[in-house]
Every structure is written in structure tokens, then in C-alpha cells.
Amino acid sequence: MKPNAKLDRREMIKGSVAFAALALTQYPLSLFGGPEAEEGGVQIPFLDPQPSVRRQIRWEQLKSWITPLDDLYVVSHYNTPALDAGQHTLEISGLVRKPRTLTLEEIKFRKRKTILATLECGGNGSSPGFMGAVGNAHWTGTPLAPLLRECAPLKRGIEVVFFGVDEKVEKVRDKDYPQNFARSLHVVDAMRDDVLLCYELNGEPLAKEHGFPLRLVVPGWFGIAWVKWLNRIEVIDRRYMSKYMAREYVTLRGEERDGKTIWRETSVGPINVKSIIARAVKLKNGAIRLTGAAWTDGTPLKSVEVQVDNGPWTSVEIDRRQRSKYSWSFWTYDWLNPTPGEHSLVSRATDAEGRIQPAAADPKIVLKKTYWEANQQVVRRIKLEA
16 A cells, blocks of 8 residues: 555645646746735836737736746747658768768657746846846757767767757858758757757747747757757758857957957857846835846746845845746836935846956956846836825
């Protein structure tokens, strides 16, 4: 009877976890030990409201830890192909001893894994009109690493290139060449156990605009690396330098050294530490409750702080109960005894490696001459009536 008892307890635990995961997408965090409900509270509009943009998060409406599909941003650089899942295949070739071509059904037959991860566009936050291109979702597929190992990459294969079906004619050195969208990862990054060949999003098959029937998922990296409509993987022995690795999604950033500005260009890759104030609500007791989100590249989030009217930085309460390595964290801060008038509010996040979300006046932002990787602190303004 003991083995059965153990099995029953195990199944009960599984059921409890599954129920909690489902409930998180349906109910407020207060039911799970988070901040108390804001019943009776009055939401205060920001003086710098976020423009209404389809397929982006509306921060003032943010309440669900899991982003509804209608609010999850969509960015594509080439066409949006209409593919037949039954005919779709994935080729793995290049510097491998055992090249393979798999159908979607063969991929689905492999070990299944779901990861909670925040997806953010590399240009998110580059302007007030483009600040909601981020979201948190369940991504389901099969880990890439075991499949790559089965194909036996050669030792000199250092780069793994991912090609999508989407295509466009690009001009390279004044001549036209047809190109498929592609990005690459160093073989060490590609072999991470959390990089997925993904075919489901929030429990449903991928929508066409999200890469149906197959896309790459690289938790902790900006969305440009999450190649959609994936149909080919190639192992090569040198860096891959396509338009979207070497010419676009490249950050030009300066650094002051000994009175000189040293400039460097880097390909957009891992997410930068970031936070934002999403909502301001006046509670019954007169306090202003600020809520928001913070996220990193998977490095643990150490702290989030809030500053009111250029005053001292004050730590907020981070919801540590509902989280995963690559997901954003929700946080709250109650501003007691606020005074009437206009106020500026800003948050900053710090990760466990000591990386601090920079202010807009920080040299890391001032000396950044391209709009990608815009992780500067976002100032929100409100007006309180007497």
C-alpha cells in the first residue's frame, strides 16, 4: 500500500501545482499572498498616458501575470508565411555528422517542456509610443540541446544558425539577394537546456503571427533571437553576420576612457535589467499604491526601488511567490501621505550581479546612439487633487 500512497501524494501535488498555475492566469495576485485588493481604490491616470497600440501591453491595465495573447506584441521583418503543419519539416545540417530532417509530429513526439518566460522586443522603450512590446507567457516545445547532440556537431562547429521560412530580397553591397530571416547563437548558448523548439503558446498552438507551426524560444534574450517559422538549423565554423546580426539590431554605445570616447557595436542579445511603474491607485486610506513589473535576462532580481519627486530611493515589495527564472516579477509600493499637485515617479531594478537600471541621463544611455536596448528608467507623472 505504501507505493500507492506515495503515488497518490505525488499526483495530488501535481494537481495542486497545475491548479495554481491555472489560477494565476485568472485571478489577482492578492489571492496568493500578494498585495491586498484595491477595492474602493481610484486609479489615477498618468499625465503622460501610453498611446493605445494594438498588440502591446497597456501598462495601466496590467493585472495578469500571464499576458493574454491579444496583448502579446508582434514584430516581423519579412513576410508572414501561411504554413501547413502537416507538411512542415525542420532540417538540421551543416557541420554535423548525422544531419536530420524531422516532421512537426516527430518533434512533438520528443520530450515536452514548458517554460515561463518574458518576451521583449529589442526596441521596446525606445520611445513613449513603443513601451508595451513585452509580455510574459507559457512556451511549450521540446528542448533543442538533445536533438543537436544527436546530430553530433563537429568540434569546429561553433555557431548555430536558425532560419525561418519568411523571406525578402535584401540589398547587400549594392546588389539584390533573396534572404530568409535568420539569427544565430554560439553553440554554448544553443546547448542550454531551456532553449526550445516551440509549438505552443499559453497552451494553444502557435498563432500564425507568432511563428506557427514552429519557432525558437531563447529565454532571457530579446525577441529578435526567437526565430519564427523555423525550418532549418545549420552548424557553421564562424560567426554568422546577416542583416539582423551585423547591421540591424546592433547597439552602438560609447564609453568615456581617459578623456576619449571609445565606441563599440554589439549585436542585440540578452535582455537588460528593467522595470516600469504600471499603475497608480489612490486607496481608501489616502495612500497611493504604485504597482509595476521588473525583469532580467534570468539573473535573479535583487531589488526594485521607487523614487518620488527626485527624493530618496525606497525599496518596494516584490512578489516572490509567483515567479520563474525568466519571468517578470510584479511589485508594489504604498506611498503614504502624498501631497496635492503634480509628481514624478520612477522605478529602477537591480539584479544579483549588481547591474542597475540606468537613468536617462546615465552615460550608458546618453552615449547609446541606436534605439535598441532602451532600458533607461521610465518617469511617470501624476496629478493629485487636494
